[in-house]
Structures are given as C-alpha cells and as structure tokens.
Amino acid sequence: MDKRRAARIDQVLNAAADCFVEFGFHGAGMAKIAKRASMSVGHIYHYFENKEAIIAAIVDRESELAAERFAEFEEVPRDELVHVMTERVDEMVDSKADAFQSVLNLEILAESQRNPQIACIMRQHDEEVRELFRSMLKDKLNLPDAEARTELLLSLFGGLASRIIRHPELDRHTLIPLIKQVMHLALEPCDKDDKRKSE
Amino acid sequence: MDKRRAARIDQVLNAAADCFVEFGFHGAGMAKIAKRASMSVGHIYHYFENKEAIIAAIVDRESELAAERFAEFEEVPRDELVHVMTERVDEMVDSKADAFQSVLNLEILAESQRNPQIACIMRQHDEEVRELFRSMLKDKLNLPDAEARTELLLSLFGGLASRIIRHPELDRHTLIPLIKQVMHLALEPCDKDDKRKSE
DNA sequence: AGCAATAGATAGAACGTTCATTCTAACGTT
C-alpha cells in the first residue's frame, strides 16, 4: 500500500509546518513534531532521513503551492489579463495577511541564506514563477523589459507580506488603489513618456 | 568605569548579530556567541539576563539603525526631496543586497510572529519610520493619502530585499528605472487621472 | 486452506551531544 505511506508523510509535513511556523525551523524539535503528527519520534525517521530533509520537503511543497497560485493567470486570455490581475489585488493582500504563509515564507527566505540546499530549491521555484510572469508580460501583453516589470511586481507582492507583519492595522482601502496604479504602470507600455523623469 | 561595560556589551551584540545571521536566532548557541565575542559563556550572563534579552537588544539596535537611515531625508528641503529620494534608489538597492542586513531583518520579522516582545519592539520602530515618512509626504510635499503612499514605498523597499535573496542575479539596470517610476507615482499628486482605472 | 517467512509500520527507550543557565574559583586593579 503506497497510499498509506503518502498519507503518513503528509501527516508529518503538516505537523512540521505547524511547528516551524510556531517555533521556527531550529526552534521546533522532533519531539514536538512527532507529538503533533500523532506519531513516534523514531518513526518519522522511516520517512525522512533527518530533520533537514523535512525542512527541504516543506520548502519544496510550499514553493510549489505558491507557484501554482500564480499559474492561474496563464489561462486568462490576453485582453482580460490586466483587468483580472488588478482585480485580484484584494484577495492577494488578504492572502499575504495570512500569518501562516507569511511566516513560513520568511523562515524559508532566512534559511536559504545559510543552507545552500534550501537556497537551491527556492531559486528553482522562483525561476519558474519568474519565467511564467515574464513570458506572460512579453507574449501576451507585448511589453518591453518584461524581466524588470516582473521583478517589480514580485518585489511589491513580496514586500506586502512583510509590511503587513510590521503593520497589521494598515489601511487596505487606501493602499489597494495605489497598488493597482503601480500594477497598471507595470502592465502597460508607458515607458517612453517617462524617460523625462530619469535624470 | 561605564565605558568598559558599554564596550563589552557592544562586543557581545556584534558577535551575537554575526552568529544570528549565520545560524539564526535559535540555531546560534551561547558557546558560539561567547567564542566570537572572545568572552566566556558565563560572563555574558553578567550583561544579559538571558539569550532572549540579547535577541531583543539586537532587534532594538538594528531597528534603530534602520530608522536612522531613513531619518536622513528629514533634513532635505522640500523642493529637492523627490529628486534626492529617487536618486538614492541605486544605493538603496545596494544596501538591500547586503546579505547581513537582509537576513537579520528576515530573522527579526519571523521571530516577531512568535515572540510578542520582539513584535512590540519592531512595531514601535516601524511606527517611528512610518510617521516620519508620512509627515514628510504630507507636510513637505502636500500629498493626499500620505499613509497609503508610505505603505506602498515601504512595501516596495522591503520587498526588494527579499527579492534580491530569491534572485540575486536580477538585472538592476532595467529594474531601477521602473522603481523610480513607481516612486514618482507615489511622490507626486497624480491621483485624479487614475480613478478612471479603478473599476 | 494453512503455516512460514518476510517486509513494513510503529513505539519508545537509549545514545551522545549540545543547549541555556548557574556556580565557583581565580584574577587584576585599587
């Protein structure tokens, strides 16, 4: 039976994600993970070589999930793309306010700076997302500098998550229109009338 | 002698910051911190009640430093402000690429989600920075929605740091002009001609 | 069908290490 094994692994990963959010990668012990997974400590080692492997699996799973969320936009026809993307800003902000996701992402980001294996997994997924965005902007919207526009948008969305942690009471109703303005700037070819500004 | 004491404390904080960047708040042990501070483990406890206090001191110091960096703009006269701010984007991006600062900030951000004391320190400093920005935009530039514009800029800058970790090879030469465009959008009262977009 | 053998699932104790913290004894300066 292979289903059972997969289910158990998922059980461990869910428990681990919980603990990692609550205590951090290094603050969460195997004992806590085991207890939350309703499993013995030793048994976890039948599914994962060590704690690092659990962290790596979590990073992989979480990054894949994030990538899938972006992939939705690929199905949108080109003349609706800008409209759909700007319309989804509200739920985007809401999702960034989800502490679970945000903290896990921060933990991953910090860990990637000291663990090359994590960095590798993370960058692979980021490249995926980046290429998806880039090709959308270039092929669907015929935009120049698609790479830079992608980086701008990803910076903004990524920053939103940290911002909400720093200032949870922030007034979304006045911020969201501003974000939409930036998105229009990034999603429409208004490059030329701007070179006047760059001194 | 009070100078000596202050110097020793700084010695511990510097060593601790180093270790926290390299191993994380919970991955760094007192033994490592002591060794890097050229000090005995036990002696650190004469300056700090416990490890948490060291973390708190680091968070405080680092947040204050970040706030001071922003405070420079307060001295700039109002008719040069937009110019100066957009001109400093390049060094801003460079500073965000400094792994030391970025990782420490991520660690702080993640820790603030699970340690209320850290969250408190961090939010106090963020409020300081936010108010500084807000009053600058409102009083010096006479901008409406100064709060929202502040949040947008802080999101963007904060996101830039995470973005560079995710994609260090990112092409800054094409991204920076885009960032400057966003800054002009956020620093100039072009609110009206945009309501057309918000459906 | 019925027994033997095997493989995987599971729990929990045991290991050596490292952790944060405390304690004690020695040091250097006055």
Next chain:
DNA sequence: AACGTTAGAATGAACGTTCTATCTATTGCT
C-alpha cells in the same frame, strides 16, 4: 584586603539520531 571582572567547570534539560522490540499485514510454499 577588597572588589569588580573574568574563565571555565558543572548542571540538568532538550536536542537529533539510532537502536531494538513488537506488531500487522502480505507473500510464498505445501
């Protein structure tokens, strides 16, 4: 001699990991 300063051993708890034992279910042979 006294006092603040320092080093490092001592402590017990917690860590990640390994080991062993028991249990369950499937497979192969007759």
